Amino acid sequence: MKEFYAIDFGTSNSLLAHIDASGVSKLIPMDHDGDVMLKSLIFTPTLREWYFGKHAIEMREENDGEGRFFRSIKKFLAESNFKGTEVHGQMMPIEKLVSTFLKHMKKQADKATGKDIKNVVLGRPARYSLDDEKDKLAEQRMMAAAKLAGFDEILFCPEPLAAGLSIAKSETEELVMIADFGGGTSDFTILKVHNRNYSTDDVMGMSGVFLAGDALDGRMMKEFISPHFGSRIEYRIPFNDGLLKFPKKLMNILCSPAHISVLRERETWDFLKEIQTYSVNEEYKRQLSQLFILVEEQLAYPIYREIEKTKIDLSSTPVGHFQFLHPGIKIHEDISEGDYKESISEVVAKIKDSMLESFTQNDLEPKDIQRVYITGGTGQSPYIQEMLRNVFGANKISGGEVFQSVISGLAEFAKLQQL
Ligand SMILES: Nc1ncnc2c1ncn2[C@@H]1O[C@H](COP(=O)(O)OP(=O)(O)OP(=O)(O)O)[C@@H](O)[C@H]1O
Ligand SMILES: [Mg+2]
Incomplete structure (x- = not known):
């Protein structure tokens, strides 16, 4: 039997196992602290420096958030209108972004095995998308990413099937x-x-x-946290009588852990500044100021990390305490299990x-x-x-x-x- 790697590239966490010629499989440490589980996070402060997993979180903090930080990148594989993103002035297609992550995993594994193993079994969700075309596109992009990462024999296996194969056989x-x-x-x-x-x-x-999990985090953002960032504001444009509300499209972006960094785009930014000017009271203006700090200082990740922590607490306690303190932002919110x-x-x-x-x-x-x-x-x-x-x-x-x-x-x- 050939030697190969198996990779579970998850939206939140990724793992790699080495299967040797006799079929014995072993997990290989992927994070810089020796953890076999690698959080699916990327941070790049300059074109030459790329960090992954917990290392990405640490380096993001060390660089005061200056740089690009990515999470939940798996989600973008099925988005046909997401062609890529600008990283240090260069357009980076999604395949390339995912390949940096897979390449890091392969490198760690090759270091541990002392080999250059080119065969890989990759997990894939039952459906990347309900739309067949998008589902196909996501797998093609994943295939391209694996090739760019240095693999040439690539096999896919549905993740729930893999989970099934892992359970004990039954008499x-x-x-x-x-x-x-x-x-x-x-x-x-x-x-x-x-x-x-x-x-x-x-x-x-x-x-x-x-x-x-990301969708549950998004719900907590929508119901309990986003009002602190102005999601329930009302504003009135001059010479127009009607009261207007925070746009739904922006609300969806704010409530998606994977997409929230899009709020940095110039056009959105200008629009938000405008609605702040026309907000009907000072409290709304203050809430939008908190949103500007979130966007400008790229606080989406730490805020969603706090949301995730509160959600996980609510798995075992009757009340979750969300707290986020940062210069210019002060949020305390107690969430009961019933409301959640x-x-x-x-x-x-x-x-x-x-x-x-x-x-x-x-x-x-x-x-x-x-x-x-x-x-x-x-x-x-x-x-x-x-x-x-x-x-x-x-x-x-x-x-x-x-x-x-x-x-x-x-x-x-x-x-x-x-x-
Ligand atoms: N105790 C808990 N209660 C509720 N949710 C939890 C708990 N612990 C972890 N989670 C959630 O589990 C999710 C991560 O699970 P997992 O590692 O299985 O996902 P993944 O394999 O990376 O994603 P996918 O398979 O969807 O690509 C996160 O959304 C995290 O918030
Ligand atoms: Mg998974």
Whole structure:
């Protein structure tokens, strides 16, 4: 068997395993502190300097935010109108941006193995996009990024299938729903689990949706935090009687962890300045001043990090305390579990709908599922778990490895393909 790497390139976290010629797989430390999990973050203060994972966060702080910082870049793969972004005066296509990250992973791995391994199995969400064209585009871009990173034999495996392959084989055949709730996507596979080798016939259904941890963070921003940045302001343009509100399009950008840096664009900036002038009271003007500081000092990441922390606290405590203090910005917001639950109910309902779609590809029903296997960071949310209990019954729910199911299953997949 050839040696290869398996890469789980996640919206929030990425991992790499080395599978040697005898099929033994081992995770390789990816971050500069020796952590096997690499946060999917990039920071570049100058064209020659690139930092990844926790190192990116540290260097961003050391450089006072001067430079470009990227998060959730996986999300852009399926956006056909996102051709690239300007980095240090040069246009950088999305493939190139993703390749810097994959190249870093390959370099760390090659250093550890002492080899230049060019075979890779890459995970991919069940759907990058519901639109077939965009889904295809995302995979092509990922393929191009892997080539630029130095790989030449590249194989894709759906992430929920990989999560399924990672679970223990079962002596008696059982139908398992594998539900992977990550940062960017929620992915589902109905898999026939047994103790023989797997074939495609064992995959009974698969579905996925671009709603997961980032979307929950976006909901918290929208309901509880964005009003501190002027999202509920009203303004009146001279010689025009009507009261106007904060534009919906800008609201969507503010509430998307992946897109918020777009607010820096000149046109948007000028527009915001204008609505501040015409805001109908001083409190609204103050809120917009907080927004300017957020944009100018590139505070989107630290603010979303605080949102994420509050969200994770709400997985185990009845009240989440959001606090953000920075010169010119002062926000305290206590969020009760009841209010939080209500704010995310629509997202959770859409995730459920996507999961139920996996039953439209067969004549199965939720009652036929014998076990539900939850994985991924967002799977730790009690609200997601409650939704699963309601659909399948509490006794069927089992948890597994939160962050490493996909990577260990990718290694299994590659072995099955005799790569
Ligand atoms: N205790 C928790 N409660 C709720 N959410 C959590 C918890 N711990 C982590 N998360 C969320 O889990 C997400 C990251 O999960 P994971 O590492 O599985 O995603 P990923 O693999 O990077 O993303 P994807 O598979 O969608 O590309 C983040 O959105 C994070 O906020
Ligand atoms: Mg994942």
